[in-house]
Amino acid sequence: MRELELLADYLVRLRQERLQLAHSLALSTDPRILAIKAHAHEAEICERILKATRVLADDPGKFIKEYLSERD
Numbered sequence: 001m002r003e004l005e006l007l008a009d010y011l012v013r014l015r016q017e018r019l020q021l022a023h024s025l026a027l028s029t030d031p032r033i034l035a036i037k038a039h040a041h042e043a044e045i046c047e048r049i050l051k052a053t054r055v056l057a058d059d060p061g062k063f064i065k066e067y068l069s070e071r072d
Helices: 002-026 031-058 060-068
Strands: none
Touching: 002 031, 002 060, 031 060
16 A cells, blocks of 8 residues: 555656646647647656556665655
8 A cells, every 4th residue: 555655646746747847838839739748748647657657566665766755
């Protein structure tokens, strides 16, 4: 169950990152281009979640280090 809590923490951080990016894009570009970029980012997020899930399943300690540690 701890692993799911770790994954949830990662997803919250990832969500915040995506919201900040979306906000900056929304202020600056054509809506059609914005939609294309959004779909590309969604695909990237799916890939990142899949990778993180595999790391979590293999080594929760490594998951914490790579995905939950504070970045400078």
